[in-house]
Amino acid sequence: xxxxxxxxxxxxxxxxxxxxxxxxxxxxxxxxxxxxxxxxxxxxxxxxxxxxxxxxxxxxxxxxxxxxxxxxxxxxxxxxxxxxxxxxxxxxxxxxxxxxxxxxxxxxxxxxxxxxxxxxxxxxxxxxxxxxxxxxxxxxxxxxxxxxxxxxxxxxxxxxxxxxxxxxxxxxxxxxxxxxxxxxxxxxxxxxxxxxxxxxxxxxxxxxxxxxxxxxxxxxxxxxxxxxxxxxxxxxxxxxxxxxxxxxxxxxxxxxxxxxxxxxxxxxxxxxxxxxxxxxxxxxxxxxxxxxxxxxxxxxxxxxxxxxxxxxxxxxxxxxxxxxxxxxxxxxxxxxxxxxxxxxxxxxxxxxxxxxxxxxxxxxxxxxxxxxxxxxxxxxxxxxxxxxxxxxxxxxxxxxxxxxxxxxxxxxxxxxxxx
Amino acid sequence: xxxxxxxxxxxxxxxxxxxxxxxxxxxxxxxxxxxxxxxxxxxxxxxxxxxxxxxxxxxxxxxxxxxxx
Numbered sequence: 001x002x003x004x005x006x007x008x009x010x011x012x013x014x015x016x017x018x019x020x021x022x023x024x025x026x027x028x029x030x031x032x033x034x035x036x037x038x039x040x041x042x043x044x045x046x047x048x049x050x051x052x053x054x055x056x057x058x059x060x061x062x063x064x065x066x067x068x069x070x071x072x073x074x075x076x077x078x079x080x081x082x083x084x085x086x087x088x089x090x091x092x093x094x095x096x097x098x099x100x101x102x103x104x105x106x107x108x109x110x111x112x113x114x115x116x117x118x119x120x121x122x123x124x125x126x127x128x129x130x131x132x133x134x135x136x137x138x139x140x141x142x143x144x145x146x147x148x149x150x151x152x153x154x155x156x157x158x159x160x161x162x163x164x165x166x167x168x169x170x171x172x173x174x175x176x177x178x179x180x181x182x183x184x185x186x187x188x189x190x191x192x193x194x195x196x197x198x199x200x201x202x203x204x205x206x207x208x209x210x211x212x213x214x215x216x217x218x219x220x221x222x223x224x225x226x227x228x229x230x231x232x233x234x235x236x237x238x239x240x241x242x243x244x245x246x247x248x249x250x251x252x253x254x255x256x257x258x259x260x261x262x263x264x265x266x267x268x269x270x271x272x273x274x275x276x277x278x279x280x281x282x283x284x285x286x287x288x289x290x291x292x293x294x295x296x297x298x299x300x301x302x303x304x305x306x307x308x309x310x311x312x313x314x315x316x317x318x319x320x321x322x323x324x325x326x327x328x329x330x331x332x333x334x335x336x337x338x339x340x341x342x343x344x345x346x347x348x349x350x351x352x353x354x355x356x357x358x359x360x361x362x363x364x365x366x367x368x369x370x371x372x373x374x375x376x377x378x379x380x381x382x383x384x385x386x387x388x389x390x391x392x393x394x395x396x397x398x399x400x401x402x403x404x405x406x407x408x409x410x411x412x413x414x415x416x417x418x419x
Numbered sequence: 420x421x422x423x424x425x426x427x428x429x430x431x432x433x434x435x436x437x438x439x440x441x442x443x444x445x446x447x448x449x450x451x452x453x454x455x456x457x458x459x460x461x462x463x464x465x466x467x468x469x470x471x472x473x474x475x476x477x478x479x480x481x482x483x484x485x486x487x488x
Binding site for chain 2: 026027030032035036037038039040041042043044045046047048049063072073075076077090121123124125126148150151152169170171172173208210212237239241242244267270271274275280281282283284285286291296297299300302303304305306307310314315317327328329
C-alpha cells in the first residue's frame with residue numbers, strides 16, 4: 001500500500017495503474033495495469049475518454065464484425081531448445097537448437113514491430129526460454145516499449161537466471177501436469193520435485209506466480225488436488241490447457257486426450273475446485289465449447305471476454321525462426337508470393353483478405369455451429385483439433401454439441417454393389 | 420440520475436503467461452451476472468480516473484468500404 005501511494009505521488013504509471021488504449025472499429029480497448037484488465041468499450045464510451053476513431057468509426061460497430069486492428073497479445077516461441085523431452089510436447093522441442101532460430105536482436109526488433117502495432121502483452125515460451133542468457137534483456141526491452149512480458153517455464157532448469165529477473169514479468173506460470181507420480185505419467189519423466197521447488201522459489205520473490213496444467217485423461221481426476229496444491233503454495237492462479245494434437249502430442253493424442261464425459265464435466269469440476277480453494281481458475285481458448293455446454297449465457301461470457309479460437313485475431317504466434325502463425329499450435333501460413341510472413345511483416349500481413357486462412361473463416365460455419373447461440377464467441381472451437389481430424393474449417397469434433405449432433409445423424413447404410 | 424455514456428462491452432481480466440493459447444478467467448462464473456454487474460461501474464470509474472499512460476498506440480484502422488463485414 002505504501003509502495004502504491006509513493007508511486008501515485010511520484011507519478012509512476014506502472015504502479016499507479018495508468019491506462020493505455022488502442023482504437024478499434026467498435027470503439028477502443030483500454031488497458032489497466034492495476035487491476036490487470038483489458039476493457040473493451042464502445043465508440044460512445046471511447047469518446048468520453050477523449051478518443052476519436054475518425055472515419056474508421058463509420059462502419060459496423062459490432063465487436064465481432066471484423067478482426068481487431070492488431071492482436072492483443074503475441075506468443076513468442078523464442079527457442080525450441082529444451083532438455084525435458086516431454087512425451088506430448090506440442091512444439092517437439094529438443095536439446096539442440098533448430099536451424100535459423102532468432103537471437104536477441106531479431107526478437108527486440110519483433111517486439112518493436114508488435115509495440116508499434118499496439119499489442120499489449122507478449123507471452124514468452126519455448127522450448128525452455130529460461131536457458132537463454134538474454135531472456136532478461138528481452139523482457140526489459142518489452143517493458144521499455146510498453147509491452148508487458150509474461151512467461152511460461154517448466155521450472156526444470158534456468159531457475160538461477162530467472163529469479164533475479166522475475167519482477168520484469170507480469171505473470172509467470174510453471175508447467176505442472178500432475179502431482180507426484182501423475183507428473184511422470186503425463187510427461188514421461190519424474191520432474192515434479194524440481195518443478196515444485198521452482199514454484200516455491202519463484203513465489204518467494206514474486207506474487208504473480210501460477211500453474212499451467214495440460215489436462216489429459218491421466219491427470220483429470222487430480223485437478224482438485226492441483227488446485228489445493230496451488231493454494232498451499234500461495235499461488236495466484238491455475239490455468240488449464242486442453243491437450244492439443246501438435247508436435248509430439250499428435251502421436252499420443254488419442255491415448256491422452258480427455259474423454260467426452262470428462263469434457264462435459266470440466267466446468268463444474270473446475271469451479272468446485274476454485275470455490276473450495278479460493279483459487280483463480282483460467283481455461284484456455286480451446287475449452288470454450290466445454291464452457292458453452294453448460295449454457296452460462298452468451299451475454300455473460302461476452303462480458304468476460306470468453307472467446308474460443310481467436311488465433312489470427314486476438315492472438316498470434318511466432319516460431320523460433322520468426323515465422324508468423326495464427327497461434328502457437330498452427331503451422332505458418334503459406335508463403336505470400338515467394339515470402340513467408342514473419343513477425344516483422346505483421347502490419348502488412350494483418351489486413352490481407354486471406355490472412356491466417358481457416359483461422360478467420362469461422363463466420364462461415366457449418367451445423368451445429370451455425371445455429372449455436374454461442375457461435376460468435378466460441379468461433380467453432382479449436383482449429384488445431386479440427387485440422388488433426390482432417391478439416392481445419394470443420395466444427396471442433398470434441399465439442400459436446402458437435403458430438404451430440406453427429407450422434408443424431410442417420411448413419412449411411414452400406415450399399416451393395418450393383419451387378 | 421447520471422446517464423452512463425456508452426457501454427463497456429467486455430473486460431478481460433488478468434494476464435496470460437501461457438505462450439500457447441489464450442486463457443480466460445472463469446472464476447466470475449461462480450458468482451454469475453450479478454458480480455459482473457457490480458464490477459462494471461468500478462471498472463468504468465477506473466478507466467475514467469486513471470491518467471493515460473501514453474498516447475494511444477499508433478494504429479491505423481482501415482477505413483471501411485462498402486461490402487465490408
